[in-house]
Amino acid sequence: MKYILSIFLLWCIGTTAWAQQVKEAEVPANIRTVVTQQSDKHPITLWVLDKNRKKYIASIIHVPVLRNIEVSLDGKWLRTTDALSPDQFPPAVMRVVRESYLDKGYDGSNYIYIQEPGNKRYAVDLSSDDEDLHVVLDPAGKVLSKEAR
CATH class of the missing domain: 3.30.505 (SHC Adaptor Protein)
Structure with missing residues (x-):
């Protein structure tokens, strides 16, 4: 699990290299609502706004859950990725x-x-x-x- 966590953390850090980390209060309510539906009630660790790819990425980094949730700027759920x-x-x-x-x-x-x-x-x-x-x-x-x- 340590190896998975390391890879996931590297991916999260890499994501922030081309995007901007934002505070949850700066994330529009409709985006937060979609992420909440995909989070299985796990708290979000990191919010990223990727303007180039026109999406928000919410990361959950609470072992054993390592999840990224991607939502378009207009609030459409795009993808949820779980490290297993x-x-x-x-x-x-x-x-x-x-x-x-x-x-x-x-x-x-x-x-x-x-x-x-x-x-x-x-x-x-x-x-x-x-x-x-x-x-x-x-x-x-x-x-x-x-x-x-």
Whole structure:
């Protein structure tokens, strides 16, 4: 879990590099309402306004919950991303990751659950001596994309 927290914190810090951290009081009420619906009652740790990408990002950094919630400037929920440990991946998804990659010498990291309107998927970064991959799978374990890094 420490590794996941480190990666998540680096992502949050990187996000603030191209965006502006804001106080919760500066966030419009409609944005806060949408974030509250996605937060599962966890308090928001960090608010970021990304003007270039036209969205707010609310981060929850309370182990074991590591979550980013993205909302457009007009208050439309865009995405919720959760950092997970491998044992939190659904069995069908983890089975494919294990059989296709881990059992073949890859190491896994950055296990992520991504929710968007009408779309849920899982992602994992995998590395071997020969290649680094970012693999995205649907909830049934079907590989949706495999990108070399």
